[in-house]
Amino acid sequence: MTAEKKRISVEDASDLLKRVGLRKTFTRINVLQCLALQTIPITHAKVTEQLSPLGFDASTVFRGLSDLVDAAIVARLDVGDRIWRFELRDEIPSSNTLQRFHPHILCRICERIECLDMQHHCAEENPLTDWHIEEVFFRGICADCLSIELGHPTRKQ
16 A cells, blocks of 8 residues: 655756756755655654754755755645645656646544555546546545454454
8 A cells, every 4th residue: 555665866866856947955865865765755854853864954854845845846745734744746747747646545543644556546537527636635544543443453364
């Protein structure tokens, strides 16, 4: 259900920044590399925690994330708890294409988020053909929390 980790080299990160018209900076490259290694969307605090050994503070990381969101390289997820989560986009849109996305699911008890792998995008299967779907977000209870609530395991072994 979760996405694969993807390493991104300094050269690839630089090329990506150039392609979207952003200047190559140490911050942007490191933020991209950090996000590329994640299998789920992560918070600004988590990115800062991972990059603080390199000397980055929270403000610098936030500015880097904001630049990447504005350039449509990074997606910013709002799950309703006032804490944004960030992840690399599946595809970087060119000037004449719309962004593609993948849906997410949130456990309403433990707040774990997972990326859903889907071959088809909702816009392709949605009868609202004159709509461009930008986000699909599911809420529910994960198997771990459900087994605690029910008092027995629910995962298939």
